[in-house]
Amino acid sequence: MAKIAHVSPLAPASFPDLPLIGGVRFASAAAGVRYSGRTDVMLAVLQPGTAVAGVFTRSATRSAPVLDCQEKLGDAADGPAAILVNSGNSNAFTGHYGQASVAEITAAVAGATGVPARRVFTASTGVIGEPLPHERIVAKLEELNDALTDSAIEDAARAIMTTDTFPKGASATVEIAGTPVRIAGIAKGSGMIAPDMATMLVYIFTDAAYDQTALQALLGRLTDKTFNCITVDSDTSTSDSLMLAATGTAGVDATGNAEFETALHGVMLDLAQQVVRDGEGATKFVEIRVTGAASDTDAKVHGLAIANSPLVKTAIAGEDPNWGRVVMAVGKSGAAADRDRLTIRFGDILVAENGWVSPDYKEADAAGYMKGQELVIAVDLGLGAGQATVWTCDLTHGYIEINADYRS
């Protein structure tokens, strides 16, 4: 595995101060699953009655923990719940052995914490296809249970990192009927691209109460506008997991509250963008804004075609305002487009319109713009009201270095 010593140039200055969320306690430990000298397991225990929602990778080869979580989700929110995550090994493509590992870990979490096994959710992230040494995790569970505290969310964020160059956290506080409710989340991921690693894990907690069925619907809706709008290299992990837990300790029910939805959307978008900012080899953070498409779905198809195009991504890495490649990506996406109605802007610079380069376009201006670290590429299809925004990073030598190196 390649070691990249540097923190991403796109990283935030520091881990944010996250508010305490009542009803959830964290602990982390160094179990030696694969890494040495760092923590690699986190445990979160949620108080009785906490509503739990989750969305997971749709990969046909998804991991044993993902299959287990999907089977359990949707049970009534009775009793306490727990989340146990390890880094260093994804327990994916490990056959029946992988399922047995999940069962062993789940039973150990239940035994140590008193949480019913049906309410224990696990995740594993790391190398694919190697048996998970679950006994190393099991051996740490009493220690983890004894260490649980409500102030250890940043340590949890660090324990789930694989090739991430920085831990990722975000939060929001909103008032509902005069009562403050808090949202705090953590994520790991360098896009889909960590060498040998399965990738994105996200855990978000709120002290608001929320109907569990409605929470699941809310999470799905907001995922489509946040985590499903980012891409680093178009590769999809076997382990992607996003869970949201509502403990209710704030004493107010947020079900259906619009301000809560907006705040949660903000937290999810912040975490999603931090994943892009930690994209392997990334030197530029790029927002692709698509408007005027025949539908929102078409707009997202165009946006992802641009964001995933190796030619667009290498042009951005080279600070080349190569708008012809944007035209190419729109053309190949399969969604509706009319060459002669297409408008392209780099930042505020009008590049192309009416099926040709804009008469006022000066390449020197666009070349100057491309030297920035945060870029906006805006495409208007001129066909309808459909719109979408997606986020990506550039494709650099760093990506090749990290991913072409032999595992050792």
Next chain:
Amino acid sequence: MAKIAHVSPLAPASFPDLPLIGGVRFASAAAGVRYSGRTDVMLAVLQPGTAVAGVFTRSATRSAPVLDCQEKLGDAADGPAAILVNSGNSNAFTGHYGQASVAEITAAVAGATGVPARRVFTASTGVIGEPLPHERIVAKLEELNDALTDSAIEDAARAIMTTDTFPKGASATVEIAGTPVRIAGIAKGSGMIAPDMATMLVYIFTDAAYDQTALQALLGRLTDKTFNCITVDSDTSTSDSLMLAATGTAGVDATGNAEFETALHGVMLDLAQQVVRDGEGATKFVEIRVTGAASDTDAKVHGLAIANSPLVKTAIAGEDPNWGRVVMAVGKSGAAADRDRLTIRFGDILVAENGWVSPDYKEADAAGYMKGQELVIAVDLGLGAGQATVWTCDLTHGYIEINADYRS
């Protein structure tokens, strides 16, 4: 534009000896469209009655010459026909100016050669979005017409190169009812990936006679098994064009002949694989064989998901037998797969079966295999009889170097 001095390490030793095809004459010239010191225009003139078929990019932003060819194809095979191709400028996303350029060139070809304008097919390959200096091409047409000869197909192959590192040709001869018929073709393309360049052009000629409607159907069918089964970087050109002309001078009709179809298939596959072998930055030629899929369509979806995965391609570049990434690509493809029925082989080495690594697998063996220049990755889904084979190359620093460099 980056200059890569080297010929691809995967190139054939030399341009093949191609048989003369009666009824087609070639000429090339240096018109200075963009390059200096080399030819950049080729003209082929086909004798009266030649059947002409073509398949083209499905890009929604396809070039003006592509739109013109698509509009003309299917007319009765009366009178002579001509093909005029320039490199250096793709005449794509050039609005109404681009259509006017096609009309100017078409009229000039018709004037110089006597071919009806409706039977003049043009193509342009090179930078997107810049006006084509068509007057430079028009100025060369008398010279081109005077130089036409049946023995200049290799010069034609060189004139249509952009960032190709070698000219591409292939041929076959078969007997039909005791009469030999010949097929010879040329291609240009480095995948979809030449910097600022639109990419793949293919011209194939035979002296067999062939019903034009049947020829079009044959070409489409064989394209699905050849040029539509290669990928370098998943990006689709605005100019891809493939034309097949049957002059009939051999005095035998090959319509529906199975041996002719097999021979043509071989020529097309050879040219398609040469395009992959010239993929930008390529150091490995990779065949992905998918069997046991629920359908042939599913098999191709899986094959292309593997072939287009940046993680698979960088692992190949690093000579890493990282079969977990093949599992990942199968899982994300969207086509049917069952983790526990999947079998993966690198060459003859059984890597994974029954949802887990094979008990006999030794990574050292696979690591040795990956050092080869020609690799086969075989995936059996264990679900049905669907199969497909696709071809690709690795993703290396060379790709980034070529495509991230600023246009100049």
